[in-house]
Amino acid sequence: MSRVVVIGAGLSGLAAACHLLGAGHDVTVVERESIVGGRCGRLAQDGFSFDTGPTVMTMPELVGDALNAVGVELGQALPMRRLDPGYRARYADGSRIDVRFGRAAMRAEIERECGPADASAFDGFVDWLAELYDIELPNFIDRNYNSALGLVSRPMAALRLLRLGAFGRLGPAVARRFADPRLQRLFSFQAMYAGLAPADALALYAVITYMDSIAGVWFPEGGMHAVPTAMARRRAVLITVPCNDIVAMDSE
Numbered sequence: 001m002s003r004v005v006v007i008g009a010g011l012s013g014l015a016a017a018c019h020l021l022g023a024g025h026d027v028t029v030v031e032r033e034s035i036v037g038g039r040c041g042r043l044a045q046d047g048f049s050f051d052t053g054p055t056v057m058t059m060p061e062l063v064g065d066a067l068n069a070v071g072v073e074l075g076q077a078l079p080m081r082r083l084d085p086g087y088r089a090r091y092a093d094g095s096r097i098d099v100r101f102g103r104a105a106m107r108a109e110i111e112r113e114c115g116p117a118d119a120s121a122f123d124g125f126v127d128w129l130a131e132l133y134d135i136e137l138p139n140f141i142d143r144n145y146n147s148a149l150g151l152v153s154r155p156m157a158a159l160r161l162l163r164l165g166a167f168g169r170l171g172p173a174v175a176r177r178f179a180d181p182r183l184q185r186l187f188s189f190q191a192m193y194a195g196l197a198p199a200d201a202l203a204l205y206a207v208i209t210y211m212d213s214i215a216g217v218w219f220p221e222g223g224m225h226a227v228p229t230a231m232a233r234r235r236a237v238l239i240t241v242p243c244n245d246i247v248a249m250d251s252e
């Protein structure tokens with residue numbers, strides 16, 4: 001067992017600490033603020049509390065992996081509920097499309113608002129997104145690359161992405177599937193999470209659309225700050241540095 005210091009008690013720092021603890025290391029997390037969370041912080045003022053960063057969660061299994069590493073079940077440490085609709089799109093013409101959870105519910109929403117042709121196209125779109133996700137997550141997203149050579153270590157996965165059109169542009173790829181421009185925007189704007197316009201982003205960024213529009217959106221009880229709080233309770237020693245004073249605190 002070795003002693004490890006993790007700098008920063010944001011989501012990534014806390015996740016790293018949980019995995020290191022699970023591997024048997026003695027872990028200290030160093031954080032300059034008086035609370036954990038980093039950009040997923042909380043502001044309390046005048047009797048109200050506000051999450052200062054993300055507002056909803058996708059892919060909760062990633063948090064579950066970190067908690068499982070220290071022997072804690074996600075549902076026990078971090079109760080949450082699935083949002084349905086996950087979000088609601090409103091357009092300049094006054095129309096509205098709800099992003100519903102589940103293929104059948106979303107297909108019905110599209111048929112009601114956009115017609116049967118686009119509803120039928122949704123099935124193939126979901127299959128395309130799911131295949132992109134299944135290729136990208138294990139082969140590229142969930143891997144560490146220490147050099148550029150690592151990027152070519154999965155040639156068959158890259159060929160599958162090429163076959164799926166992942167290296168084309170996201171906006172045109174979605175537009176080829178849906179006639180209604182509202183759906184084209186609804187299923188491509190997610191590239192802007194990564195700072196890219198849909199017309200410029202590679203189609204492989206459609207995995208973000210899969211994460212929120214297909215896999216679903218969740219809300220933790222107590223707000224998003226409950227996520228870092230749940231991870232910080234796992235037996236690490238947290239050192240906070242408010243006002244330049246170092247204070248040691250057992251996170252249990």
